[in-house]
Amino acid sequence: MRDILEYCVGGLRRNVSAGTEVLHEGGRTGHLFVLIEGRLDVVKGETVVATMVEPGAIAGEMSVLLDMPHTATVRAAQDSVIYEIDDAASFLRQQPAVALMIARMLAQRLNVATTYLADLKRQYGGHGNHLAMVGDILQSMINLPPTQVSPGSDRQSDPRM
Secondary structure (H helix, E strand, C coil): CHHHHHHCCCCEEEEECCCCEEECCCCCCCCEEEEEECCEEEEECCEEEEEECCCCCEECHHHHHHCCCCCCEEEECCCEEEEEECCHHHHHHHCHHHHHHHHHHHHHHHHHHHHHHHHHHHHHHHHCCHHHHHHHHHHHHHCCCCCCCCCCCCCCCCCCC
8 A cells, every 4th residue: 555655745744643533433524544654543433443554554535435424533543644635536536546556455355354254154154143144244245235426527526525
């Protein structure tokens, strides 16, 4: 993901103090945040679910791509430096290489989640408890209805904004 940094040079470079929220679960910013250095925690509810330390790691992409509120809070775990891209939808249209990098990252996350759920199903599928529903979860991931996506162009305004 380090390659993404090359595309972000024109973005707003921000120093973020430890403990500062970069984005808040349930909020909407339309921004992408790209880690330059430091450490950011991804928090769902009160649980830290991931830590971002790799330069080029991105936050806010799911909200932008799905046109929905942020699904987690991102907080600086230590003093950090980030790029903030304020019009993420335009940025992704103008930088298709970045959009492809994000697509690959999301595909990798989906692969890991699916592999993990398949392993749970294999281990616990016949136990009749709440873990038996893993098969239903996997099936629903495959059959999600498509979201209406219209890539538009720089000449058209984005109706989601």
